[in-house]
Amino acid sequence: MYKKALAVLTATAVSALVGSTVTAAPAQAFSDHKDITSKGLSFLHWPVVDDINDEHAWMDSGAPWFPVAHDEKHFDDCEFDGSATYIRDHYVGARAAMIRRNLFNVGDHFGALLHTSQDFYSHSNWVELGFPKTSDNPATSGIETSQSDLSDITGAQRTALSSWPVLQNGQTVRGNILLANDDWIPHWING
Amino acid sequence: MRNGAGKFQSILVQPNGKLIGRLLETGRGGSDHECSIPFRNYDGFTHDQLAKDDPGSTTESRLKHRKARALAELQTGYEWCRLVSEAGKADRDGMLLAMWVRPGASPHPPNTPCGPVRDVGVRTHPVTITVESVQIINDGDPGADGSGEIQPATALYDDPQNFRKSVHRQNRLGRMSLNPGDFVPKAQLPQPMTICARHNSQVNFALHAWDNDDHPWDKYATVYDDFDDDDEMLTGGRIKVHSEQSPGSNLVTWQDLRVKYRVSQQSAGATCN
Incomplete structure (x- = not known):
């Protein structure tokens, strides 16, 4: 039933993706x-x-005893919930280090998160989805950004500072943008 | 193939063609394959298709990289605001802001929740904190060669949950060789700090210090660092000062430091920004 209910279409490179093999992408x-x-x-x-x-170097090199990619560290492989949890965990670590008055350890946690x-902005298609939307100022050489350009998955569009939210598969991110979290099997395709 | 949303955007549609949504995705990972949607022959994008890690060689790739960089930099500022907020919840905002922020710098990234704001239509007045004395209780060198090489740092700021204004100072004329019981020489105390406080609000005054163990030729000889030899922090603290607090001097004893500070305000009706 689900095969008739939905279609996922890709604007570009779709034919190259279908049936492609999985290769080990470098972190x-x-x-x-x-x-x-x-x-x-x-x-x-x-x-x-x-x-x-x-x-940054530690995050990219990985642990030598476990040299596989850690998707959650880099927002790879649609690991949105894992990455958000990873960031939240490092805030917990930073807070604990503050309580211990170990500011160097705070820096370690802050650097990791x-x-x-x-990496979210480098590895996702947030830019391709049209962000930043802030008008470019031709008088400046830089790219203009405002807080509204930051992704909702970071919690940046909430009114108060809070933890990174952990959004679920198919949840609305903003407007008609849905989160395609890892291992997504939309429950409604079985209906 | 239908092109409904632009390059590198997948769209979810019903059989009748109605758009359900565009998909926020990242590139496929290295060890497994989790961007696919089962039964739809949909594999998602590769890492290289979406990655904007470097500028690439085309005009389009360079523009995408610049946009991703700009957003990442703004997100970095946003995370700083979140860290200050977390420090406030842990009652460590004063330590973070006194020890981490460079004297004279503004830790208020524009377009973030802790970006600078101007008080418009709100009564404000200047509140000044002057450090009158700092006495060392613990010099950070227990049982060592005797004196510590002390440097205090201060911050005056509004609210870690709505961090919009702050002033940051460090002691003058470098480190001082001091023993427990010694006072920081008057000429080396941090300069006074003034902040525009809203009527009937609170501001925070923090003072901490560190035992600067660096050699003069070290990479970071004059600042708190863990490069080569770890400097030791001397624990001071943070005091909440009401914006209408009566002027006068106050003495506070913290774990490693005893501090006398004076609160002063300009006359009623004075405004500032």
């Missing part, structure tokens, strides 16, 4: 994580920024 990430972090946190002491930036949150 790539922004080539300039450190630069993004340094600019985004330019108001912090430089050793703090360095401490935070140290995590920043890496994942930055």
